[in-house]
Amino acid sequence: MLAAMLVPCARAADLRATVHDAQGRPLGDAVVIVVPQGAAPPSPRARARLEQVEQIDLEFVPHVKAIQAGTAVSFPNRDGVRHHVYSFSPAKRFELPLYVGTPAQPVVFDQPGVVTIGCNIHDWMVGYIYVSPSPHFATTGAEGTALIAGLPAGRYTVRVWHPRLTSDEHATERRVELGAAALAELGWVFVLKPEARVRRAPAPGRAGRY
Ligand SMILES: [Cu+2]
Numbered sequence: 705m706l707a708a709m710l711v712p713c714a715r716a717a718d719l720r721a722t723v724h725d726a727q728g729r730p731l732g733d734a735v736v737i738v739v740p741q742g743a744a745p746p747s748p749r750a751r752a753r754l755e756q757v758e759q760i761d762l763e764f765v766p767h768v769k770a771i772q773a774g775t776a777v778s779f780p781n782r783d784g785v786r787h788h789v790y791s792f793s794p795a796k797r798f799e800l801p802l803y804v805g806t807p808a809q810p811v812v813f814d815q816p817g818v819v820t821i822g823c824n825i826h827d828w829m830v831g832y833i834y835v836s837p838s839p840h841f842a843t844t845g846a847e848g849t850a851l852i853a854g855l856p857a858g859r860y861t862v863r864v865w866h867p868r869l870t871s872d873e874h875a876t877e878r879r880v881e882l883g884a885a886a887l888a889e890l891g892w893v894f895v896l897k898p899e900a901r902v903r904r905a906p907a908p909g910r911a912g913r914y
Contacts, residue, residue: 730848
């Protein structure tokens with residue numbers, strides 16, 4: 705057993721996170737971030753990956769996108785109308801002036817933090833890019849669970865971010881020690897802010913009017 709523990713990555717552990725709201729409903733779009741404690745092994749640079757956040761039926765898809773710091777994201781517009789995507793968030797200010805199709809240059813997110821994105825034309829459009837300092841993260845699906853697989857045995861802090869959290873994400877922190885080839889389960893229950901959308905998107909069939 706001890707020998708196995710001394711060989712990094714020999715047998716990885718998995719972490720399953722479950723998130724519910726105060727009414728007991730599973731919560732999707734929650735980002736679970738797993739950060740190695742202490743002397744972190746050198747974090748692999750974000751693979752030179754290109755991720756995307758689409759605009760479909762006048763909404764950002766996905767509504768919450770988690771990436772590792774250093775990742776580039778493109779913003780393909782799948783609608784028949786122009787969008788003007790921007791963010792004023794300190795972690796990344798950018799602007800993609802009115803466009804159709806896919807802007808030529810993806811946006812690189814190199815600073816960890818939450819980046820709120822909007823559209824100048826359709827002010828109900830809101831989305832979030834969570835830029836993780838750690839390569840280990842996942843987003844919960846509609847069933848409220850996220851699996852972070854392949855974690856080297858060791859100690860971690862685990863925290864959760866969601867756009868409707870009422871507290872700072874660091875207040876959600878838990879510490880966990882993962883053995884080799886183990887499955888750890890952690891659960892959170894959150895009281896949430898009401899959904900703060902300015903107004904709903906019109907039905908997709910009416911999109912041509914905007
Ligand atoms: Cu728009």
